[in-house]
Every structure is written in C-alpha cells, then in structure tokens.
Amino acid sequence: MPEQLRVLVTNDDGYESLGIQALAAAMEGLGHAVQVVAPWDDQSGVGSSRAGMIGKAISSKVGENGFIGIDGTPALAVTLARLGAFGPSPDVVVSGINNGHNIGPILHSGTVAAALTASSQGLSGLAISIDSEQPSYVETAAAVAAEALSWLLEQPQGTVINVNVPDVPIAELKGARWARLVPYERSRLVLEKAPTGEPIVGLVLREPPTETDTDEALLLAGYITVTPITGVGELPGDSAATYLTAAFAQ
Template identity: 30%
Template sequence: MRILITNDDGVDAPGIAIMADIARALSDDVWIVAPDGNQSGAGHRFTLGRELALEQRGSRRFAVVGGSPADCVVAGMTHILGDHPADLVLSGVNAGQNLGDIVHCSGTAAGAREGALQGAIGIAMSQAIDYEKSPNIDWASSIHHGADVVSAILKAKGNHDVFYNVNFPACAPEDVTGIAAVPHQRFSRSAFRYYPSDNSGGFYVAIPETPKPLDPKADFEVLRSQYCITVTPFALQQTEPSAISQLSGLVLFPAERS
C-alpha cells in the first residue's frame, strides 16, 4: 500500500511525524507532501494563478512553499508519485480537534477530502486538546491507537464515496473507551464569530464558545464526554436529494407574467 501524508500545521509540525510513524506501521512506501508553514483553517483552498514551489526536505519528504493541504495532495498524487499515486491519503495528525461544522473549514479534513477526490482512501486525524485543563497537547492517544484505527477503517470501509474524519480524545491511551462511527455535530449556527482585539479597530475571527445544544450521539459529545475515538464518514456527493425533489417545480417565469 502506497501512503501519502499531508497536514495543515506544516511539514515540521510534531503531528505529521506521529502520522508518519502511524503510516510506517502499515507500509514501507510512505511519502510526505505538506505545506511549508501553518495552513490551519485553509479549508479546501487551492492556490490558483500563483506559482508554487516544491522543496525536498529529505527522502520522500517534500514541502510546498506557500501551498495549502489541497495543493499538497494534488502535487503528491499527480506529480511526485508519478504513475503510481497513493492508495491511502492520511492528513494530520492535527494539533486540536476537528469536530462538527468546523470540519468545513479544516485544512486537515481538506487533505483527506482531496485524497478521496483523487481516487485514494482519505482519512483525516486530529488529537483533541482539553483546553479547560491545559492548552498543551498530549499526543499519547493518537500515538498508541492511530495505526489500529486506520486498519479498522480500511477493513470496514466498504464501497462508499466518502472520506473519514477521526478524532482522538484528550485522555491517556488506557482511558480510551473504544471507537465509534458517529455523525458530525450540526451546530445551531456557525461557531465562528467576530472577536475584538486589544488593538484599536482590530478584530479576530474566532470560536469564543461552542454553539448549543449539542447532540449526545454526535462527534463533539461522544469524543468529549465518553472518551471515545470518533470516526465520521463525509460524503463527497454533497447534493441533498430531498431538496432536489422540493425544487422540482421551479419555473423561471411565474404564470401571472405570461
């Protein structure tokens, strides 16, 4: 199995080294193509109309200067790996959880999504942080369970047009209660808000609080309250069939205008 690794924290981030160890437990054909710096929140952005550059940082290890995770997967799958693109694209391990509607802007998720769109199996992986206890990240759960989680998904995946979003709980490996396939938390509104800066006229876009209520069976609460590794499959076909049916009677010119 040929594996391509990317992330949105940058090619030198500690999480990508952990992901490389996870991948090498599964295969000896592992490649890394990642942004040269932090691209958190980049989503599925492509760098169009602006030249990018590849830097080789070691054996089978490349950085895309100024590039997004999606750029990196494209460069890896369609150029670096030549006529033998990866069978599996692993994105992460992200420093911090990617849950609920936040996945829509996640560069980590986008790496796995683009991998799946390129024909590989795409899996995004994130290590949760319990910010109430400490801002520091403990990677132990993802280090201990990462390879087993990937193997479990590969064994059970079936023939679905999806990519997978995995989150590891912020707890010791022995406290992990299991692994669960769960839906993502659909928030009541966007989690992102205007957040004022201390500088006059300045502001941030931030997540000052989690929108409530939370579904106890969705990824956010299953990860946080149950200390369970969550796996959420996201469909690549995003069309809502029921909305198509509801819109089937659309007319361009109402009858009263004819």
C-alpha cells in the same frame, strides 16, 4: 490493492510538525511505503483551497527526514501527489495528526479537506485529529490512525472518515463511537472592534453540549469519535428547478 500500499501523509500544521512525524511512523509501522507531502507552514482553516495551482510553479523543499514541504495547502499537496509530482500516485491519503479537534461544521478544516480531496480524485482518505492544541499523547492518535487505516482499506474506494482522539494515554481511552457532527462549532464567532475601530472576529466558548451522540459530546466524554463523511453532493428535490422553469420556460 497491492499488499504494500503507497500512503500519502499530509496535514495542515506543517511538514515538520510532531503530529505528522508520529503519523508517518505509524503508517510505516504497518509496512506501507509512506511519502510525506505537506505545507511548509501552518495552513489551518484553508479548507479545500488550491489557489494559484493552474499555471504556477509550486515551490517545494525536502527536510532532513525526507518529508516534502510545499508552498501551498493540504488539498494542493494531495492533488500534486495524485498527479505524480513526487513519484507514483498514492493508493490512499492519511491527513493529520491535527493539533486540535475537527468536530461539527468542518467545512474550513485543511486536515479534513485533504481527505475529501483524495475522495474527489478516486482515493480513500482518513482525517485524524487530537483534542489538544498542545498534545501530550500524540502517540495515542497515531495508534488509532493505524487501526483506522486497516479498516479503511477494506472499504470501497473513495471512503472518507473523520476521526477525533482524546489527548490521553491509550489505556485511558473509553473506546470508539460513531458520532454525528454537532451542528455548531464549540466556539461561536462574535464581532468586536479594535481600538482603532476596525472589526475583529473573536471567539466565545459555548456551554457544554446537552446532546450525547455528537462528536463534541462523545469526545468530551473520552471516546474516539468516528464519522464517515462526504464532500459536495446533490440533494433530492426539484422544487427550485420547477420554480425557475415556470419563470423561464419558452
């Protein structure tokens, strides 16, 4: 790769969010050529959706700082940039800084999906989140992202890491730990009813974790959590194919 890289910065909180501003500044501080392309409004929870991409004109606008907002999802932002819609294709994708953690089952995270979309298109990706919906120390996460990118660039193309950072001053970080994904969300879903009878999905906080090596537990303990992740992939085992063969073989 060239010494100065083309870094695409995106997120799911919107192209004018404080997190994306801090992240772009941190990437520029490394000497890279940074381009920001992100949804123009909040797209949290959209996962890897690129709905309506084929055959549709994608609206975009440019902010005063040169950041590009699109009428679409983070995964769509990555795809458009990779196709050259906004200039030369990026060399790597950095997604965040997300307001709120991305731990455990991260299937629906737009922030993480952007990094995984990069991997599916031959690029490495970094997803960075801070453990607060209204963070006070976004510069801590930005500094962690800069260091994490330096590591990522030495890895094989297509590598993706999911990083969560406590919302504390840099001096209060306890360090970084590899973390397995906790197998459930910190909040569990419950079904409730509106006064008119329609169903409502609510959230109930779970009890604090008893495991000590999960992203949830380590983040609560004050550590940066780092989890290499992969997208859709096959698992070994042909029992399903064998069963269907027995049913349909001629």
